[in-house]
Amino acid sequence: xxxxxxxxxxxxxxxxxxxxxxxxxxxxxxxxxxxxxxxxxxxxxxxxxxxxxxxxxxxxxxxxxxxxxxxxxxxxxxxxxxxxxxxxxxxxxxxxxxxxxxxxxxxxxxxxxxxxxxxxxxxxxxxxxxxxxxxxxxxxxxxxxxxxxxxxxxxxxxxxxxxxxxxxxxxxxxxxxxxxxxxxxxxxxxxxxxxxxxxxxxxxxxxxxxxxxxxxxxxxxxxxxxxxxxxxxxxxxxxxxxxxxxxxxxxxxxxxxxxxxxxxxxxxxxxxxxxxxxxxxxxxxxxxxxxxxxxxxxxxxxxxxxxxxxxxxxxxxxxxx
Numbered sequence: 001x002x003x004x005x006x007x008x009x010x011x012x013x014x015x016x017x018x019x020x021x022x023x024x025x026x027x028x029x030x031x032x033x034x035x036x037x038x039x040x041x042x043x044x045x046x047x048x049x050x051x052x053x054x055x056x057x058x059x060x061x062x063x064x065x066x067x068x069x070x071x072x073x074x075x076x077x078x079x080x081x082x083x084x085x086x087x088x089x090x091x092x093x094x095x096x097x098x099x100x101x102x103x104x105x106x107x108x109x110x111x112x113x114x115x116x117x118x119x120x121x122x123x124x125x126x127x128x129x130x131x132x133x134x135x136x137x138x139x140x141x142x143x144x145x146x147x148x149x150x151x152x153x154x155x156x157x158x159x160x161x162x163x164x165x166x167x168x169x170x171x172x173x174x175x176x177x178x179x180x181x182x183x184x185x186x187x188x189x190x191x192x193x194x195x196x197x198x199x200x201x202x203x204x205x206x207x208x209x210x211x212x213x214x215x216x217x218x219x220x221x222x223x224x225x226x227x228x229x230x231x232x233x234x235x236x237x238x239x240x241x242x243x244x245x246x247x248x249x250x251x252x253x254x255x256x257x258x259x260x261x262x263x264x265x266x267x268x269x270x271x272x273x274x275x276x277x278x279x280x281x282x283x284x285x286x287x288x289x290x291x292x293x294x295x296x297x298x299x300x301x302x303x304x305x306x307x308x309x310x311x312x313x314x315x316x317x318x319x320x321x
Contacts (some may be wrong), residue, residue: 014148014156021144021157022164028141029168036122036138037172040071043120045092047073050081052106054155055098055162062096062166069174078106082113089119096122098166100142100158102130111135124165126158140165199283199318205300205308212237212306215244215267219254222246222266231309233297236270240305244270247297274299279307286310287320 001009040047047066051059056077066073076088078097089095095114099107102125111132114121123136126143133139142165148156211229213222215238225234226248236244246269254261254269275293277286279302286298296312 010150017146017148018157018160021161024145025142025161025164025168028143030141032138033140033168036140037169037176039120039138040094040122040169041173041176043092043094045090045094047071047096048076048089048093048119049073049096049098049166050076050078050110051098052078052104054159055100058159058162058166059096059098061163062098062170065167065170066173069170070177070179071170071173078104078110082106082109086110086113089114089117091117091119094120094122096124097132097136098124098162099130099132100126100155100162102127102132107132124162126161140169199320200279201277201281201283201286201300201310202279202302202307204283204286204310204314204318205279207314208309208311210306210308211235213246213266214238215265215270217266219251219261219264219266219269222269223251226251231297231311233299233309233311235274235299235306235309236266237306242274242276242299242301242306243267244272245274245299246270276301277310278302283310283315283318283320287312287315290315 047063049059049063049066050056060075063073063075074088076085081088097107097111097114102123108131111121112135115135120138121136122138122140123132124140124142125132126141127133128139128141128143142158142161144157144161146152147154147158208231209229211225211231211234213225213234213236215236217225222234226232226246232248234246235242236246244267246266250269250271254264258264275289275295276299277289279300289298290296290312298310300307300310
């Protein structure tokens with residue numbers, strides 16, 4: 001087997017091994033899992049997620065997922081916990097401890113300390129009869145038959161299983177809380193995902209100049225207006241209402257049809273009844289309209305009155321595209 005074939009084979013085996021293990025996890029979800037979710041849902045405290053080694057890395061991801069979906073969570077490294085960070089845990093907090101074997105020295109020291117202050121302990125482990133599994137109030141079974149590592153040593157399949165169990169836990173809590181896309185946007189205001197959920201056309205039109213001319217404006221002034229406002233377009237407005245649009249393309253087409261534009265006005269070259277969007281519409285709707293109609297700007301209006309322009313560059317800058 002040559003080198004590329006070997007690489008492809010190892011990659012496929014890794015993916016297949018892990019995918020089979022993940023599929024098997026669905027058969028391990030039971031009433032105890034449901035009980036753990038229900039307890040966290042009714043808890044008045046936070047969720048403290050802890051682990052050692054690679055399980056600690058997984059714990060940080062689970063904490064991030066819980067926080068972003070409405071369940072307050074904090075990461076506590078198991079090694080640091082037994083050297084002073086145990087104070088992170090407060091009276092009503094629930095502790096999730098992640099460990100494949102459930103028998104590491106740090107876990108054996110930490111678990112009795114958690115139990116001593118009467119906090120509920122949830123284990124994510126692949127070994128139910130381990131020290132951690134026996135001491136936990138709830139056990140979330142993350143059993144895997146083998147690691148993807150050919151030596152069955154490097155944490156691969158086991159950490160993937162832990163992550164999937166954490167995601168399942170978070171999604172169950174999300175469902176119980178009725179966590180909506182609007183809630184998601186509140187927790188992700190700076191990301192592109194959040195912006196797609198909360199950013200409106202009005203947030204973008206306010207960033208731009210507001211090019212406009214009347215139907216009787218001569219073409220020379222139309223050119224100046226488009227150039228000064230630097231959006232490649234101007235609205236043609238009468239009594240505050242949009243009656244047309246003139247783009248850079250309209251000007252170029254005009255120049256191919258005539259040697260002189262003396263005497264021409266906006267109404268002679270404008271496109272009537274242009275595409276438009278409500279000022280309170282979501283920015284992602286503006287993106288969809290531009291994509292559907294193959295345009296790079298769209299006029300906005302509020303209560304039937306012209307309110308500004310959204311340019312495709314606005315959407316790109318905000319990360320919507």
